[in-house]
Amino acid sequence: MINKVFSAEQLDNKDPLALKVEAFSLPDDTIYLDGNSLGPLPKSAEARASEVVKQQWGQDLITSWNKHQWISLPQLVGDKIGNLVGAKNGQVICCDSISINLFKVLSAALKMRPGRKVIATTRGNFPTDIYMVQGLLELLGDEYSVRYIDESNIGAQLSDDIAVLMLTQVNFRTGLKLDMQSITALAHDKNILTLWDLAHSAGAFPVCLDDCDVDFAVGCTYKYLNGGPGAPAFIYVAERHQAQYKQPLSGWMGHSAPFSFSPDYAPDSTVKQNLCGTPGVIGMSILDAALDVFDGVSLKAIDEKSKKLQAFFIAEAKRAGVLDYFSLVSPPIDVRGSQLALAHDEAYAICQAWIAEGVIADFRAPNILRIGFAPLYLSFTNVEKAVQTLSDIMVEKRYENATFQQRQSVT
């Protein structure tokens, strides 16, 4: 057995983010390693949920569109998110879902490269990203096609028939993190537009959309941004593209003057053009408040703690012999997001057994135990206990008794 360099308690004592856990309403006796699927409830969000329902909707009714700035929420929340993904104000807006936002950007991007008919993406991308491409291409007809490329050595696979390169920065299964800066530069060398999906990036580590010269991005807010189940997504359109950007889901909220009720659509000339129908005010208000947990915290500090938590997990897992049972399929820390993937043929049953003992993680088909590290509320003591529980499950084969329960978790 390997001795510890520092105990979990020692590491918690010197953790500058240790007190942030108090900003969350967490269940007792649960260790939550699934914040990369659904972030937990911030206390600020809980308070705002009550406020928006009881006071704003219940008492102030229709006047809240102005009185409580409902009408400006998509932009206000967008700028807050922008601040967390390296985008200066006016380039991010909160709206709809990632899937729908992908459709908007892909349609607009194809129009901006009229001579090119190919969308490139990876086969290992999250399914909905690929499905949205397939749906758009079927609508547009045979002229257009999708090209699947490998995650490795992307630059060598880029050619000048590609209109847009759509990538998810962190692979949802393995955690592989792509180099946004270099890949974007390589794409631009071939005049390819880039579209980055930040589902597993936003709120987890520093993202530098402006500095990386990214063209477009989308992301969700219910994972590391803790916006609540199915919270609205976001969309980034670099300022330099906004004038020529034209997306086809041209609902009234993206009109340059929505309340003039004019007979023809005239797109707003800013990122606001991405609004379509009436926004879901309650969900977006809750998200707005949830983002306040990032006040006074740097993404760099979050990233540093995540790396320490992951290293501690691996060290503890080695020490306890857990890694004798699994293969660690995640890439090394410098090219990995805030998650670990352990492969095992019985990963599903093991995950169920772990959940039954109060450690919530995720299963991803076909054989991945997926472990998310969200540094705002996860402690080293949590990790130590999680590993010990997993060790007990493996040694005693408790997963053989895990009750089967169909699980449909939303990544």
Add this chain to the structure above:
Amino acid sequence: MINKVFSAEQLDNKDPLALKVEAFSLPDDTIYLDGNSLGPLPKSAEARASEVVKQQWGQDLITSWNKHQWISLPQLVGDKIGNLVGAKNGQVICCDSISINLFKVLSAALKMRPGRKVIATTRGNFPTDIYMVQGLLELLGDEYSVRYIDESNIGAQLSDDIAVLMLTQVNFRTGLKLDMQSITALAHDKNILTLWDLAHSAGAFPVCLDDCDVDFAVGCTYKYLNGGPGAPAFIYVAERHQAQYKQPLSGWMGHSAPFSFSPDYAPDSTVKQNLCGTPGVIGMSILDAALDVFDGVSLKAIDEKSKKLQAFFIAEAKRAGVLDYFSLVSPPIDVRGSQLALAHDEAYAICQAWIAEGVIADFRAPNILRIGFAPLYLSFTNVEKAVQTLSDIMVEKRYENATFQQRQSVT
């Protein structure tokens, strides 16, 4: 002065829906004539908001997708709405916004009439409906076009080059209510698919989608269904069309097996195909609970009370001389939804003055004072007082002093 036949108090005393007001959390000293823009807060929704945030999200976290049936909400809520619009189970699903749902249905409908290239709608339709057509057509190219028809004598304007006829049943400005059954039949005579927007219909009066042989419908839930600001919309696909229906916003939730993470999109063969991204669980849960206020109430009873409230409003307005100041631009009661439109050059300022005195109604450009009648919480006494207040405003020209306040209300 004309004498009253019945007093407001007498009418309230014999109103079978009088007690339903107790199901709502309404502000004191406010008369709400804007439920056709944003319905008020049902107490059941208030309780559910707290439950879904604190317990389901806060305590049960990711397990709630199964434990609290989050994953089935779109269908559960869809069937509840279906019950209110004359659709048997399995044909309505709750998702996204009206705007986005229009895009889905219009795209799918065009594919179902491959030889036809025209979408027909009225110029007076709600702007977002028209804008969504414009956005879709621009994406599809010059081959397709929109044809604007008049609201009157629609049958005579239908021709066999039209693929789909998109109509809003109740005009958002005037309240004109189209005859769904006869128009649908006339469209079918020419093999035209029909798409009805029920924004101002659902929850206001009996709608009989199945009996009228309607092909497709969409609707919102934040007006007469009281689902909350920006609550998710719904979509109806008649069972007979579901097998060949194919919509292009092909997100993972519309896949036949979303959690298999298979590489290619395979559409669900039911109305569920209309799901796209992860649904907004909090907003949809609140809507689910809000719909419970319709338990034990028939749409027929709601419609009957609405007609009485409207007749009482007009009688009182005549009696008090209010109608000497306005022109009543709404059509007669048998071809009108649950609203009245009064035209006046100063309608905006008058609306502001009315709001300042506790009566909330709506202004619609250029000159309409729009008055909604939602029988679940509106009493005859409310109407009487609203008219008296309006009369005072007009007689004393109080609107000349109404503070200007830019108002952006969401229809």
